[in-house]
Amino acid sequence: MKLIESKEKFINAWGTLGTSWGINRTMAQVHALLLVSPDALSAEEIMAELNISRGNANMNVRTLIDWGLVFKETRSGERKEFFVAEKDIWKVFKQIAKERRKRELEPIFKVLDDVKKVEGDKRDRNIKAFVDTIEEIERFTRKADKTLETMIKADENWLMSSFMKLMR
Amino acid sequence: MKLIESKEKFINAWGTLGTSWGINRTMAQVHALLLVSPDALSAEEIMAELNISRGNANMNVRTLIDWGLVFKETRSGERKEFFVAEKDIWKVFKQIAKERRKRELEPIFKVLDDVKKVEGDKRDRNIKAFVDTIEEIERFTRKADKTLETMIKADENWLMSSFMKLMR
DNA sequence: ATAAAATTTCAGAAAGTTTTGAAAGTTTAA
């Protein structure tokens, strides 16, 4: 298999994986492309490699920058902007965890906290089942969240050794 | 807030969360509804509570059963089927992890393994960047996968105490 | 065997998401 084919295959697989994790296909593909490029790429190059429009390229590069997964690079004497991906996969993982935590976990906590305050007699089995489940979900989510937070804050070595322990 | 409102709010929030994690809204909503119901519900009841069609209800209940998150229940003298959700959130989490691992992580390993075999001189910086990145992703993914596998196999107490250690 | 009661299927419709590309906006070298 030639490099071009391999690259394409990887980019497509990454795009598909993104799709099933709520990250849009093109965003994942742009990220994959930048991950395997030794040098920063311009908007033009991204457009050409992935066969996408200017608007689409711009939109997704910008989102990747917002997520802290891609950085702008300028070159003296060049007006064009170039883009590089964060290549350290641990950092990438932590960054994604951080973003999704903020965007998805935090709102869920708010709702759980809110709906727990349901009115009525706790001896009513409907109310009891509801409150019990919400509380169990909250306990679980808080634990998962704390773990995530610890990981995000932790330096790489700590993270590695903790994972190692979990894996034996 | 009355129970009905709380319930609706929770079901909607769960649906939205599902959406951003690649699980379809209705499937997540049906799951949420069954989670907070003290008794098993019939197809009719699910349809009425969520305002969805028979086809949609059937489809998503079936998928939940495939995933091992919901079980059929029959009652003697009743021809109807009733559905109950697994209420232990740890089991739910493990079950989801197991399914997604099989459906999403395994295919990615195949691709990574495949594209790594790229032809050409490893001193070519393009090839080097490509192979290096793929190998780092593979290392990372394998570790995450092993951790997940250990969790899935582990019994609840072990899991709890491991998480506890991670959280301090 | 029958028929009533239920579940399942699936083609088309609706809803939701992503992409395009032309126009507007911004930046910079001269």
Next chain:
DNA sequence: TTAAACTTTCAAAACTTTCTGAAATTTTAT
């Protein structure tokens, strides 16, 4: 200041996913 080079925006189009509901199929009590 100008104008060329580039980036950003956004409405409409293309595409993808989900949902509906009527028809087909299966199940079960008699």
